[in-house]
Amino acid sequence: AMAAAEGSGCCLRPFSCEQGLLSRPDGSAAFLQGDTSVLAGLYGPAEVKVSKELPDRAALEVLLRPKVGLPGVAERSREQLLRQTCEAVVLGGLHPRSAVTLVLQVLSDAGSLLSCCLNAACMGLLDAGLPLSRLFCGVTCALGPDGAIVLDPTTRQEQVSAAGGSP
Numbered sequence: 001a002m003a004a005a006e007g008s009g010c011c012l013r014p015f016s017c018e019q020g021l022l023s024r025p026d027g028s029a030a031f032l033q034g035d036t037s038v039l040a041g042l043y044g045p046a047e048v049k050v051s052k053e054l055p056d057r058a059a060l061e062v063l064l065r066p067k068v069g070l071p072g073v074a075e076r077s078r079e080q081l082l083r084q085t086c087e088a089v090v091l092g093g094l095h096p097r098s099a100v101t102l103v104l105q106v107l108s109d110a111g112s113l114l115s116c117c118l119n120a121a122c123m124g125l126l127d128a129g130l131p132l133s134r135l136f137c138g139v140t141c142a143l144g145p146d147g148a149i150v151l152d153p154t155t156r157q158e159q160v161s162a163a164g165g166s167p
Contacts, residue, residue, distance in 0.1 A: 010151055011151065011152070012033070012139070012151060012152045013033055013034030013035075013112075013152050013154075014033075014034065015031070015032060015033045015034070015119075016031075016032050017029060017030065017031050017032070017119070017120075017123050018030050019123055019124075019126070019127040020127055021039070022039075022041055024041075025041035025042050025043050025103075025124075025128070026042055026043055026044060026128045026129075027040075027041075027042035027124050027125065027126070027127035027128025027129065027130070028040060028041045028042065028124055028127055029120055029123035029124040029126075029127050030107075030120065031116055031119045031120035031123055032116075033112055033115070033116045033119070033152065034110055034111070034112075034152070034154065035108055035110035035154075036108060036109055036110045036111060036112055036113055036116045037106075037107040037108050037116070038104055038105065038106055038107060038113075038116045038117050038119075038120040039104070039105045039107055039120065040102060040103070040104050040105075040120040040121055040123065040124030041102075041103045041105075041124065042100070042101070042102050042103075042124040042125060042127070042128040042130070043099075043100070043101040043102075043103070044058065044095075044098060044099050044100035044101055044128075044130075045058050045095035045098035045099065045100055045130075046098060046099050046100075046101075047098070047099065048097065048098055048099035049099075052099065053097050054092075054096065054097070055096060055097060056093060056096055057092035057093045057095070057096055058090065058092035058094075058095040058096065058098045058099065058100045059092075059098070059099050059100070060083055060086055060087050060090060060092065060099075060100045060101075060102070061083070061099065061100070061101045061102070062079045062082045062083040062086065062101075062102045062104070062121070063079065063101065063102070063103045063104065064078050064079045064082065064104045064106070064117065065103065065104065065105045065106065066106050067106045067107065067108065067109065078113075078114055078117060081114065082102070082104070082114075082117055082118065082121055085118060085121070085136055086102060086121060086125065088133075088136075089125075089132045089133050089134050089135070089136060090125065090130055090131070090132060090133075091130075091131040091132065091133055094131050100130065102121055102124060102125070104117050104120060104121065109155065110154055110155055111140075111152075111153050111154035111155040111156070111157060111158050112139075112140035112152050112153060112154075112158075114138060114140060115137075115138030115139050115140040115152070116138070117138070118136065118137065118138030119137055119138055122135055122136050122137060139151065139152065140152060140153060140158075141153075142157055142158055142161035143161050144157070144160070144161060145160055145161070
């Protein structure tokens, strides 16, 4: 099935991951999908500001940093999706009244950015040794102009797609 020509839409671009790249965070990972790459740094469990403290579980914060400039509406929307996904698997009840912060730095965006962020986040959580109920991964699909499903679309393929989504 993987013998199809690249760009035909039924293959994932080559991907790779490296953990433990950064010394300061409690966990880190770089995830590359084709020419899209994201670096994740995970801090915590650590002390939390009283205003953000949760009595029954760890407070999880996700920060998405674009390659250039300041985070905008698109980053805030992705941060919310990433936080909800991480909250669903992190056993935060084991670390009440603490903070866990996940920082995702976009190194390059050549399409399928959200799924690359999800994959970097999961690998960062694993590297930090946080207790998780399960693992997760992301794959982006787009609907091509001809109605065919394009797996792991590039930026160009996303732009011409009728609808994009990352289940």
